[in-house]
Amino acid sequence: MKYLRLYFLFALIFSSTLVSHAQTPEDRIKELGLNLPEVGEPMGTYVKWRQVGNVIYLAGNGPDVFGKVGSDLTLEEGYQAARETGVEILAVLKAACGGDLNRIKQFVKVLGMVNSAPDFTDHPKVINGFSDLMVEVFGDDGKHARSAVGVAALPNNIAVEIEVIVELKE
Template sequence: MAGQIEARLKEKGIELPAVSKPQGSYVPYIISGNLVFLSGQLPMADGEIKVKGKLGQDVSLEEGQKAARLCGLNLIAQVREACGGDLDRVKRVVKLGGFVNATPDYTDQPKVVNGCSDLMAEVFGDRGQHARAAVGVGSLPLNVAVEIEGIFEIE
């Protein structure tokens, strides 16, 4: 039945942001075969960064998780664009790569990126279960707290 994922989004009160334009010399996604490779998404909404700074310094775990969720919403918006507006074409969230702007001693990167991973399961159910990396980095573009890239399998 077409529109199941859109219906789930509506039922859960989840609104996807407008797709953002690349911040550099790249494209937001590439389709190769039945895989969509999504460029890293930032915690943006309404054209502006919502969470800036470092985890372990000026961003709390909860704020980091919200940033990761927002990155996930942007990933879903981009994959919807790649699928011509039909999220039911998503067969599986294959892999997420999470980058957390953190102090050198910060070790809760996996908990931060769970903000995105939990969203994928909430939206796609079993199809949202994925492999993942969650790493800490010394800085990220525009001083964002989190950046997440993804690979999705589509029909």
């Protein structure tokens, strides 16, 4: 029994070490094996972000995944599209923060729009692809208030579009 307790204590310590996250968002991005893309130009007459005080508002971002979730794409493919959008948003946030994601204090609000078939109703499960990634990268500071809605169409038939509001450290 004594050895069993020691085994469980060792297993608990060892497993918590394995799942511990690096200290900075940049370290976590590396741990996850993510490569942030170059930030492209806006598709229209707008800017990718606007800073007001210590708050950054991001324009909508979407993935290179096309079609309607629930008819052209599965829920899982929609989830991955939202996660891919999260990688794009990390790149935009990094640019907006002058190259330092450590400046982000917390995520405030997220609007996730899903290009969905009329009878598809799992929009929150799709946008979890984005939300889960932000928590993986920022921990509790990546948690946010959120709306996840289905829409009839998105620009260029992208699968999802996500807008973000973050607060910067002072």
